Amino acid sequence: MKSFFALPGSVIEHKTMGSNIITKIFDFPSAEVPQMITHFDQLMNTFITQLTKGPGFDRSWIKLLADIEEIVPSIVTPSPGHKGLRSWERTANIKVQPNGTIEADLFPLVRNCVGSLSSKEMMGHVFVDSHPDFLEDIWQVDANIMGFVFGMPSWLPWIARARKSRTRILEKLIAWHTEMEAVGPVADSDADCAPFGDVSDLMKQRQKIWSARRFSMKARAAVDLSILWAGHIPRAYKSPKKSNEGDENRLNANSNSTVYWMLRNIYATPGLLEDVRREIAPACLTTNDMLQIDWKRLLNNSPLFKSCYFETLRIDSASWSFKRLQKDCILQEAGEDARPPIAKGKPTTFHMQKGDAVLVPSDLHHTDGRYFPNPSEFRPERFFVNADDGHVQSEIKSIRPYGGGATMCKGRFLAEREVLAFVAAMLTCWDLEPVKGSSWDMDSRAKTSGVSSPKDNLRVNLKRRVT
Numbered sequence: 001m002k003s004f005f006a007l008p009g010s011v012i013e014h015k016t017m018g019s020n021i022i023t024k025i026f027d028f029p030s031a032e033v034p035q036m037i038t039h040f041d042q043l044m045n046t047f048i049t050q051l052t053k054g055p056g057f058d059r060s061w062i063k064l065l066a067d068i069e070e071i072v073p074s075i076v077t078p079s080p081g082h083k084g085l086r087s088w089e090r091t092a093n094i095k096v097q098p099n100g101t102i103e104a105d106l107f108p109l110v111r112n113c114v115g116s117l118s119s120k121e122m123m124g125h126v127f128v129d130s131h132p133d134f135l136e137d138i139w140q141v142d143a144n145i146m147g148f149v150f151g152m153p154s155w156l157p158w159i160a161r162a163r164k165s166r167t168r169i170l171e172k173l174i175a176w177h178t179e180m181e182a183v184g185p186v187a188d189s190d191a192d193c194a195p196f197g198d199v200s201d202l203m204k205q206r207q208k209i210w211s212a213r214r215f216s217m218k219a220r221a222a223v224d225l226s227i228l229w230a231g232h233i234p235r236a237y238k239s240p241k242k243s244n245e246g247d248e249n250r251l252n253a254n255s256n257s258t259v260y261w262m263l264r265n266i267y268a269t270p271g272l273l274e275d276v277r278r279e280i281a282p283a284c285l286t287t288n289d290m291l292q293i294d295w296k297r298l299l300n301n302s303p304l305f306k307s308c309y310f311e312t313l314r315i316d317s318a319s320w321s322f323k324r325l326q327k328d329c330i331l332q333e334a335g336e337d338a339r340p341p342i343a344k345g346k347p348t349t350f351h352m353q354k355g356d357a358v359l360v361p362s363d364l365h366h367t368d369g370r371y372f373p374n375p376s377e378f379r380p381e382r383f384f385v386n387a388d389d390g391h392v393q394s395e396i397k398s399i400r401p402y403g404g405g406a407t408m409c410k411g412r413f414l415a416e417r418e419v420l421a422f423v424a425a426m427l428t429c430w431d432l433e434p435v436k437g438s439s440w441d442m443d444s445r446a447k448t449s450g451v452s453s454p455k456d457n458l459r460v461n462l463k464r465r466v467t
């Protein structure tokens with residue numbers, strides 16, 4: 001895995017594969033594929049410059065953090081009627097108990113709340129307000145990804161539904177792009193260009209490229225839909241109310257599900273919740289119902305908490321990287337991987353040819369007992385290392401939840417901060433307890449090619465903590 005990911009970008013083809021996927025699934029106009037391939041690197045480069053470092057990344061993160069601090073302390077509220085409910089409360093089927101606790105389905109609550117906050121951060125309020133239920137449409141498209149990939153006919157009712165959802169989001173995105181184009185080049189700083197001031201620098205940057213390269217609004221919308229989808233998809237989850245006839249899909253991963261599993265893993269492991277709460281308390285200050293997160297402290301001084309994140313990714317992500325080779329190459333297994341009993345004791349050499357398709361399923365390594373003893377057990381201490389000054393620190397070690405090489409996930413830094421801040425806020429502000437008939441029991445994962453989805457519907461009581 002390590003030597004494959006170390007291959008230079010020139011050996012691995014990804015432009016054609018990427019363009020095929022967006023054409024089939026997101027209705028990218030096939031006539032514009034050659035243009036897309038020509039400008040692929042310029043567009044992808046915006047992820048590197050705006051999502052992995054620099055002032056645009058900092059601005060995005062500060063905005064997202066402020067929303068997490070504001071929303072999570074009141075993620076559920078006793079509301080008099082359906083109309084006043086926010087999208088995540090509505091989909092979580094919340095019910096207020098006479099003793100004041102609030103009952104909710106945990107997975108839809110988390111995935112829709114995380115999804116709403118990150119979409120607003122990326123797209124700004126104009127898009128989110130124009131289509132408040134767009135996440136529901138994304139789940140509908142997601143549930144039928146394989147139908148799009150295999151071109152299943154639209155007279156099948158679930159394909160028809162997924163197509164309708166896709167059309168609805170694409171129409172809103174086309175309108176959004178048309179309006180943005182009319183405003184003209186949008187500056188990076190927040191103060192300018194109302195009403196698009198709160199659009200992320202990433203989207204503003206891409207807007208300039210779309211416009212300069214004269215891509216159609218439909219092409220822009222299809223690619224944005226793929227970004228919204230890639231940032232949010234949880235797979236195989238079946239809503240307790242609606243049956244998703246569509247299949248589970250086989251692509252990508254997301255932070256929404258990671259938040260859910262991290263919470264569930266921490267609650268399900270005896271004694272861990274108390275230890276984690278003790279560790280993160282100095283970084284999560286609450287006064288008069290206000291939450292303030294010292295995120296640098298959370299990231300750098302909470303080895304147990306951060307290791308819970310890595311251990312969640314080890315157990316609950318099964319990220320698959322698909323690649324096609326542009327040149328012949330020879331790969332040699334690393335010495336330590338050739339150890340018996342699984343390997344023969346002698347490193348194997350792989351001869352691969354131009355045009356070969358390669359699939360790297362990182363979960364095989366994540367669940368290999370030679371590297372992670374008792375791999376099905378949740379043991380965050382696996383990721384502990386001793387720093388030079390003797391302090392315990394947390395390190396990602398050899399897991400590869402974000403893939404690797406030139407196409408390694410560009411959202412990984414934002415995802416890590418987002419997941420850690422959201423989970424820390426939930427643990428600080430809320431006590432969760434499964435209702436009768438539900439449990440933290442961990443046998444409910446549906447393995448996918450991304451972050452797992454729950455097979456069960458974990459319903460919990462949420463009680464506001466007084467700290």
Ligand code: HEM
Nearest residue numbers: 253254255258319321401402403404407408409410411415
């Ligand atoms: C815990 C959450 C996440 C996980 C586990 C994850 C995992 C992955 C994986 C496995 C890939 C494919 C890498 C490869 O080809 O080897 C990928 C690609 C990508 N991800 Fe993520 N991702 C996460 C969150 C995000 C978020 C929040 C964003 C955006 C805000 C994002 C943006 C991207 C992009 C743009 C790519 C394509 C990179 C390229 O082709 O150069 N990801 N991700």
